[in-house]
Amino acid sequence: MMICRMLLLAIPLALGLGSCGRKTGHAGPEAAALPQLAKSTECSACHQAADQVWRGSMHALAHRKVGSLEDAWAFRAKPLDLGNIHWKFTGGESAPRIQWHDDNSKVPPIALAPPMAIGYRPLIQYVLDFGNGRYQVPDAAWDPTKQEWFSMFGSDQRKPQEWGHWTQRGMNWNSQCAACHFTQYRKNYLPETDGYATRWLEQGVGCTQCHGPSQDSRRPNECIVDFKKKYTPQQWMHACATCHSRREELDEKFLIGDNFFDHYSLALPSQPGLYHPDGQQIDEDYNFTSLLLSRMGHKGISCIDCHAPHAATPKGGKPAVETNTLCMQCHASGLRGAIVIDPLAHSFHKPGSAGSRCVDCHMPKSIYMGRDARSDHRFPSPDPVLTKELGTPNACNTCHADKGLDWQIEWTNKWYGPTKKPLARERTRAVAAAYADKPEAMDKLLAAFDLEDNTAWQATLLRLMEPWAEDPRVTQRAEKAAASPDPLARGAAAFLLARVPASGTQWARLSKDPVRSVRLDAGWGALDRLPKDDALLLDLEKVAQHQGDQPAGQMRLARLARHRGEGAAAEAHLHKAADWDQGSAVARQELAVYLAGAGRTREAIPVLAEAAKIAPKDPEIPYLRALALAELGDEAGSEAQLREAIRLNPRFARAYYNLGLLLSSQGHEAAAIISLRNASTLGPADPEPPYALATIYQRLGQSNAAAAAARDALQRNPAHQQAAALLRSIGQ
Structure with a gap:
């Protein structure tokens, strides 16, 4: 049973009855x-x-x-x-x-x-x-x-x-x-x-x-469906995943045998709040992503290996789970690369006791919809070390919370060793650092990616690198993932490379990828590169129309209308998105950005004020208000809003950059230098902060400092013509 699912703007990421049977009357477009x-x-x-x-x-x-x-x-x-x-x-x-x-x-x-x-x-x-x-x-x-x-x-x-x-x-x-x-x-x-x-x-x-559509023609006593068609375990799993996944629906046309990723975009642990940093479920995530993130899923285990599809229960029912028989079909002999396990020796718990069953420790349950206990299909191993460091849950704590985490760490170290799964731990620390926007996040993500062989985790790590998309190290790894056989990894590569203007060739190839979700990732990320009659643009329009009964779909329709130059239509879609979701600051931010871009900055100010009431802790809102106020000539108001954005996010590089520019324009050069240095440190791939520093140092007559800052800008972007010109002007 499922609770109503929201469309993923993750983009983050997308949507009279009364009698059984086919409805008559208005048939709809399809x-x-x-x-x-x-x-x-x-x-x-x-x-x-x-x-x-x-x-x-x-x-x-x-x-x-x-x-x-x-x-x-x-x-x-x-x-x-x-x-x-x-x-x-x-x-x-x-x-x-x-x-x-x-x-x-x-x-x-x-x-x-x-x-x-x-x-x-x-x-x-x-x-x-x-x-x-x-x-x-x-x-x-x-x-x-x-x-x-x-x-x-x-x-x-x-x-x-x-x-x-x-x-x-x-x-x-x-x-x-x-x-x-x-x-x-x-x-x-x-x-x-x-x-x-x-x-x-x-x-x-x-x-x-x-089982799919009826045969076009069949002989008497022949089955309605064509049983000569044989589906692979992955194809069956993709059929299950259409519902048993947290996903964005691209259309309603999936049939057994289709590729899931031609019809859906899958949510990954690249958004805080959906999953814990180690991939354990938080929100109502269902099972497909969790399975793909697991070692079992990576080895090719699919839904029908463990579940009886007609009964929709584990094979062998509850007794097979309670006695570990279901798990031991592979783990007793090492079938399909499984680790051979003696349940008694492995669990260190008496038979029949809590903790003696595989699922007690490796499929912890979470309650959804108030009453529905669902097992985590990532099959995590309890790790109290990460619980102590990061707050991730572990199954030991379910029964032994009274003993404390140090006690749990002591016993898991005695039983399994202190260096258990070091790569998984480092990956979890990298994801947690990215969630918390820590300065070491990018280096940790890069290191974790280089050691990761699970393509679902590779895709997750890449998507978390979005703030550093233009960093050459990130681009290099995205280009590597662009050749992956897994559409999840290629989609993440398209997501990143769309943000890098110099990656045109790779991006163009991904925009024509054989898998639809990859093409859409490429398209949404670089809409401005698409000609107005491009087939991909037309497909983006179909997806947005399908999702058009939800605010996220209206925001996508607005983006497409702006791309076509239809300002009035774009504004109507944005107003509709904001009206349909009275608790959404994002819809109001998008509307304000549109209004400011249309030369109606004064109208954008109250929209941003409304957004701030909805999301008072979102630093992006005072940042946008600061830009709008600066455009209207209100320097004091702009400075106050930039400082508020920095208070809310002390690592907001662009806020420091704009504050530095503002302070410099007011003649406060020392304060401007401090702010721009912060921006330069926090945005190591952005050439603009060091270039701005170079211009200030040049005005102050500090030629060596100006040259060093200009070289820094050129190192970040060798094509930065203004930085090169500044160097020439001071004879270096």
């Missing part, structure tokens, strides 16, 4: 292109054994119409009161009704009948019809084991104007939830009405969602 899939009922006669197992699975029960016995208990239960927020559930299974009211909100009370339900165990979510084809998922969910309602948000009770509130786009069923709970689901967003004409074949994840 309806004619839908491949022919069969309903699961057409498969059951010949595949009775598989059908019997599947019918009780979480896949089959992923989505359904309301009206079961389970609903009878849910809609006769006690109300749910969460301070100022009140929920009531009435009507039993025949006439269920959900009522919501927030005492502190001006939003009128909502009372609607849920036509559909998501999931079965460990919780059930109900779907409400908001009209215009739009469905929303309340955060109030039913726990069928405890027979009680609860909020999936826990104490994080969101306000009605926030993107993540259950009435807003963060909990929109059409774009955030439904695709992974249906067979042949098509969202069909209608931008002209901001509504949906959503279609599907059947509720639940049915046979053909995984």
Whole structure:
């Protein structure tokens, strides 16, 4: 079961029903292109054994119409009161009704009948019809084991104007939830009405969602799908990953046998808050990335090696997990390169006790959606040393927190040695340094990359090098990754090389890569290099339109409109993004940048003030305010905002640089030199701070210092003509 997932701006990184079956009426733009899939009922006669197992699975029960016995208990239960927020559930299974009211909100009370339900165990979510084809998922969910309602948000009770509130786009069923709970689901967003004409074949994840389209023609008694097509373990894994991953959806066209990366962009631990620095899960990350980051995934272990696909459970069920039998299918003999392990000797725990099972230590669980315990598929080894250094979790601490970390370190050193996994530790320290923006981060990332053989980690380390993209050492490693067989690594290379103007040849090759997500990374990173009729630009437009029902999609549409020179359209998209996400400072920053670029700097100031209220600790906002105020001639205001940006981020190189320029323009040369030196140290690849220092030293008559600073600028960028001219002017 899955909570509604947000589109990744990571870019960081992207999105009436009521009866089972194919909808009629407005078909949407892609309806004619839908491949022919069969309903699961057409498969059951010949595949009775598989059908019997599947019918009780979480896949089959992923989505359904309301009206079961389970609903009878849910809609006769006690109300749910969460301070100022009140929920009531009435009507039993025949006439269920959900009522919501927030005492502190001006939003009128909502009372609607849920036509559909998501999931079965460990919780059930109900779907409400908001009209215009739009469905929303309340955060109030039913726990069928405890027979009680609860909020999936826990104490994080969101306000009605926030993107993540259950009435807003963060909990929109059409774009955030439904695709992974249906067979042949098509969202069909209608931008002209901001509504949906959503279609599907059947509720639940049915046979053909995984087994593929019907044969064009078949003989009597021949299977509906073509079983002569044989899929590799990786292709099966890519089919699983379409839902069991934290990803950005590029389109809805994936079919079994396709490359996952032609239809999705995968989230990596390159954004703080998604994963711990060692790759353990924090946010709702699902499993695919974790598996790819693991040693098992690196050796080619895939989903179907451990999971029975029809049952959607571990092979052998719970007993195989409890007795370690599932893990020992490889680790008893060293099959497929597995480390040979004697569970008793390896675990140092008595058989049957907590800690004696492989999953206790190597698949720690985290709770999501308030009640859903999910195992970490990175298979981490407990490392209390990193817990003490960086705060990363370790399974020993789950049971032995009372003994303290030093006790845990002592015993793990006795059992496994003090130098366990030194490369993994150094990689974790590098990622943590990048998350914390520490001065040693780039050197640590470079060293970790050079020793890393897992391409998912290589891609992660490269993406974390973005602040130093123009450093030749970073460019060299990106060019190496550009030849990787893994699209994750090539995508990271495209992401970096797009930011380096001198990398045109490599970037051009990646912009025509055979894998779509790599091409898109190249395109989004260097939009200005693309001619207006370029095929890649047209593909970027398709992706942005598909994501256009979410703020991130509107921001992408704005970028594309600006590239086409359509200023009014760009501004409309940015206003829409900001309006759709009242809690987003990023949308307001982008809008302010657009307004300033359009010569409307005074209009940008209040937009940035609004952004600052939303994200008062974001140093980028006072930095942008400083630039805007400087353009308007308010030097005092600009200086105050630059100093605020530096207070919020003492390592903000560009803020130091602009402060140095401002101070120099006011005649405060000594203070300007200090600020520019800081900028030069913090931005070791940027030639502008040392060049600015050179100009100040020249004005002060300090020729040797001016020459040294100019040489520094030229070392950083040998093509820096102004620095070369300055050197010539002082005879050096």
